[in-house]
Amino acid sequence: MKHGFLNTKKAARWMDHCAQPGLTEASSQVVQTKVHSGNMKTAFLEEQNPEIPYVEQDEMRINDISDNAPIFVTIPSKTLTATLAECPDNWTECIFLGPKLKHVILDTPNFPSQVPIPPTTRCRLETTPTMGLGFFATSDMKMNDLIFAERPLVVKPQAPPMQTSIFVGMSAEQQRLAMMAEYEKVLEFMIKRMIPENRAALMALANSHTEDGSGPIHGVLRTNAFATSLGKDDGSGVSYSAVFDKLSRVNHSCVPNAVTKFDLASFSSSMCAIREIKTGEQIFIAYCDTGASTAARQRELKPYGFECSCRRCTDPESDGLHQRIIKSMGPLNYYTPTSDHAAVFAESVKWMKTIEAAGLQILHSYETHICAAMMASSKLGKMEDYLRYIQMRSEWNEAMHGKLLEHTML
Numbered sequence: 001m002k003h004g005f006l007n008t009k010k011a012a013r014w015m016d017h018c019a020q021p022g023l024t025e026a027s028s029q030v031v032q033t034k035v036h037s038g039n040m041k042t043a044f045l046e047e048q049n050p051e052i053p054y055v056e057q058d059e060m061r062i063n064d065i066s067d068n069a070p071i072f073v074t075i076p077s078k079t080l081t082a083t084l085a086e087c088p089d090n091w092t093e094c095i096f097l098g099p100k101l102k103h104v105i106l107d108t109p110n111f112p113s114q115v116p117i118p119p120t121t122r123c124r125l126e127t128t129p130t131m132g133l134g135f136f137a138t139s140d141m142k143m144n145d146l147i148f149a150e151r152p153l154v155v156k157p158q159a160p161p162m163q164t165s166i167f168v169g170m171s172a173e174q175q176r177l178a179m180m181a182e183y184e185k186v187l188e189f190m191i192k193r194m195i196p197e198n199r200a201a202l203m204a205l206a207n208s209h210t211e212d213g214s215g216p217i218h219g220v221l222r223t224n225a226f227a228t229s230l231g232k233d234d235g236s237g238v239s240y241s242a243v244f245d246k247l248s249r250v251n252h253s254c255v256p257n258a259v260t261k262f263d264l265a266s267f268s269s270s271m272c273a274i275r276e277i278k279t280g281e282q283i284f285i286a287y288c289d290t291g292a293s294t295a296a297r298q299r300e301l302k303p304y305g306f307e308c309s310c311r312r313c314t315d316p317e318s319d320g321l322h323q324r325i326i327k328s329m330g331p332l333n334y335y336t337p338t339s340d341h342a343a344v345f346a347e348s349v350k351w352m353k354t355i356e357a358a359g360l361q362i363l364h365s366y367e368t369h370i371c372a373a374m375m376a377s378s379k380l381g382k383m384e385d386y387l388r389y390i391q392m393r394s395e396w397n398e399a400m401h402g403k404l405l406e407h408t409m410l
């Protein structure tokens, strides 16, 4: 399928079909919502009448919206004429399914707080020889240093919100194409709501889905979206992903030197170093599960349209090493106050060094060994080591999850 799929006769036929009265009754109404410090203005978009973009509804009406209805929300709230100068932290254009997530966000303590800023600029966007654009470190960094944080340009459900009932009588492929065309129309509506700078930034992002029936906006979203923790606590069972201006320019490695996490209060994602990064090094995050085998990771990366050639993917021994790292945690399950603390300490320090040499500090086994070394050093009365490992563990956790752990003396 070519880039301009929506302009083809085939797409037009499917769109006509989907627009037939009766077939699209549910999908012809799209709910539009704005955040107004607790108040909601709700509107129903009449696709048949673009002259009337929306009709204001009252607060009661939003509570009648079904859990599956797409709602358009701008976070934080903005006026129609707002400019970036008024809100340097920027706005996010969201599609939520039902009103629950919006309530969760509004109820988050300190929402909307300021997006964190690193003490200095720590990276620069450059052209890479084989990966398009990418970010490179402009200063040395250590674990948990903030590289940058930003609000997403877009937040949307991971799976396109579609009415499958409108595709009765079509083949599976016809349904897939019709769904893509329908979804592109929803996305077109969404990006019209964005400020011009954000719309331009979104559409300038890479698109590796030009041949699979995705429309141009959906292709960009599929190439650049990150999974977030949004939706996990609202009871809706919907997962959301986010697309960013800068973060979506960070390339992938299975041996990443950076990690990202989403913070609800500032409604932003931050990228932190997960190990030492030297000036001039490219910054990499992982697009796939770093705990998976090489074959499984390659499969997961396929939709991005490249074959990973990081040192882990090209080293035939890397899966074996990963298996040994996983196995190394086994004895720690049986670690008790009567264990041989000196042996546990020596083993854990050895495995930490092995993991560091492989650049795999992103693995949870790294934290497990830091923890074991911390506990063993406490038992052995090695206070200096103990304090060092406490610090390392809290930095690892803060980089990965954004919160400090409570420590208890053992």
Ligand SMILES: C[S@@+](CC[C@H](N)C(=O)[O-])C[C@H]1O[C@@H](n2cnc3c(N)ncnc32)[C@H](O)[C@@H]1O
Pocket (backbone or CB within 6 Å): 130, 131, 132, 133, 134, 205, 206, 208, 223, 224, 248, 249, 250, 251, 252, 253, 304, 305, 306, 307, 308, 309
């Ligand atoms: C989210 S974008 C990353 C930014 C992108 N390089 C750009 O120029 O905008 C994802 C795309 O970057 C490229 N990419 C990311 N990591 C790569 C890697 N390790 N090797 C080759 N290409 C990569 C692929 O084209 C992929 O579809």
